[in-house]
Amino acid sequence: xxxxxxxxxxxxxxxxxxxxxxxxxxxxxxxxxxxxxxxxxxxxxxxxxxxxxxxxxxxxxxxxxxxxxxxxxxxxxxxxxxxxxxxxxxxxxxxxxxxxxxxxxxxxxxxxxxxxxxxxxxxxxxxxxxxxxxxxxxxxxxxxxxxxxxxxxxxxxxxxxxxxxxxxxxxxxxxxxxxxxxxxxxxxxxxxxxxxxxxxxxxxxxxxxxxxxxxxxx
Amino acid sequence: xxxxxxxxxxxxxxxxxxxxxxxxxxxxxxxxxxxxxxxxxxxxxxxxxxxxxxxxxxxxxxxxxxxxxxxxxxxxxxxxxxxxxxxxxxxxxxxxxxxxxxxxxxxxxxxxxxxxxxxxxxxxxxxxxxxxxxxxxxxxxxxxxxxxxxxxxxxxxxxxxxxxxxxxxxxxxxxxxxxxxxxxxxxxxxxxxxxxxxxxxxxxxxxxxxxxxxxxxx
DNA sequence: TAGATTGTTAATCGATTAACAATC
DNA sequence: TAGATTGTTAATCGATTAACAATC
Numbered sequence: 001x002x003x004x005x006x007x008x009x010x011x012x013x014x015x016x017x018x019x020x021x022x023x024x025x026x027x028x029x030x031x032x033x034x035x036x037x038x039x040x041x042x043x044x045x046x047x048x049x050x051x052x053x054x055x056x057x058x059x060x061x062x063x064x065x066x067x068x069x070x071x072x073x074x075x076x077x078x079x080x081x082x083x084x085x086x087x088x089x090x091x092x093x094x095x096x097x098x099x100x101x102x103x104x105x106x107x108x109x110x111x112x113x114x115x116x117x118x119x120x121x122x123x124x125x126x127x128x129x130x131x132x133x134x135x136x137x138x139x140x141x142x143x144x145x146x147x148x149x150x151x152x153x154x155x156x157x158x159x160x161x162x163x164x165x166x167x168x169x170x171x172x173x174x175x176x177x178x179x180x181x182x183x184x185x186x187x188x189x190x191x192x193x194x195x196x197x198x199x200x201x202x203x204x205x206x207x208x209x210x211x212x213x214x215x216x217x218x
Numbered sequence: 219x220x221x222x223x224x225x226x227x228x229x230x231x232x233x234x235x236x237x238x239x240x241x242x243x244x245x246x247x248x249x250x251x252x253x254x255x256x257x258x259x260x261x262x263x264x265x266x267x268x269x270x271x272x273x274x275x276x277x278x279x280x281x282x283x284x285x286x287x288x289x290x291x292x293x294x295x296x297x298x299x300x301x302x303x304x305x306x307x308x309x310x311x312x313x314x315x316x317x318x319x320x321x322x323x324x325x326x327x328x329x330x331x332x333x334x335x336x337x338x339x340x341x342x343x344x345x346x347x348x349x350x351x352x353x354x355x356x357x358x359x360x361x362x363x364x365x366x367x368x369x370x371x372x373x374x375x376x377x378x379x380x381x382x383x384x385x386x387x388x389x390x391x392x393x394x395x396x397x398x399x400x401x402x403x404x405x406x407x408x409x410x411x412x413x414x415x416x417x418x419x420x421x422x423x424x425x426x427x428x429x430x431x432x433x434x435x436x
Numbered sequence: 437t438a439g440a441t442t443g444t445t446a447a448t449c450g451a452t453t454a455a456c457a458a459t460c
Numbered sequence: 461t462a463g464a465t466t467g468t469t470a471a472t473c474g475a476t477t478a479a480c481a482a483t484c
Contacts, residue, residue: 200237
């Protein structure tokens, strides 16, 4: 997923903004536009124009043209390549309940270069069924099947209490990256990539902004 | 949600870490511990000890004690108060489908001081039903009901295409903060707080870390 | 007392923004 | 040509980390 060489040395902040650029550019292209300026992107996305140019410079193979701006199709292709949207990576989903099935459906991860090849659950009524076209296996088989499928990314969408064990089993099966949706801090080996989707943290930040806004109006 | 005075001037980074501290401390307390040192927190949560102390200093009413550390129950109560976990704020959910219903269920937002008082959808088969104890109303009534309920926070869990209009209607109804789960950039007035839950951005960052790790092993 | 741990001041690091010459 | 827009260098900002005296 993404070229190893070039993905290094790029700031996390920049990488986090690339998907938003991608959506924005794709939309502009669909509207019939051919080019766009960093000034316009910055204004619409509420960013700084220099920041936009620096971000684009990191991933783009071609320079923008003074007066004209950047060519949409080229820029989109560059982000596709950089983020690996053009070649999918396999992943497994653990927890096929509410959140898990919502994730499978959520605008299709395939657009983001992620292909969920199998789901796992402990609930007998779910095992053997399909959620969003993905077959649900018995969680007992997790590490064994993960190893057999040679999957590197595991998505954890189980309740708090089960998350650590699930993560351990994923690692045992050979997974090297864990996308954790359970509100727990996972303890894992150094050489495993972890991304916590901490809803409480997001909510806290939103609440802060709200408090600031309400406060500024008093 | 949270005291307006004190919530200001606290860095976004610090606020984002508070929920993780809260979970960690609660767990320690449940394990029968009475106190904890910043050193221990830092080690377990993979943070820097000075950073932990600075974060805690921001929200804590009492100082830690050299040699002993911090009192768990006091620290937890302080975070509760700071993040507003002790008094709930009302919110509405728009989109009662897969993602929406998963969100309502997700470990119960009430623990995080958020009370979802109503859900909305356009799907006739959902209108009138309940998801996770929350009644689903016709999306046509959105702005009217939001105004009547006097709700300040709206959660957007609808497909891409509907998100902007839903957001506009929420604002029309008087909402001042929007928690957006749809993968679109919303265009909204200045004085509205927005938090985008960008799955693609998270995935991109996880992929980067994975690439780095794999790369370092070659 | 001795030493683990605290809170604070200063140094470093990384990311954002401002200034500006180059150019299509 | 004139001017919008680019890419780059320097300045600023914010957050993290290092150093260290104070103290239970």
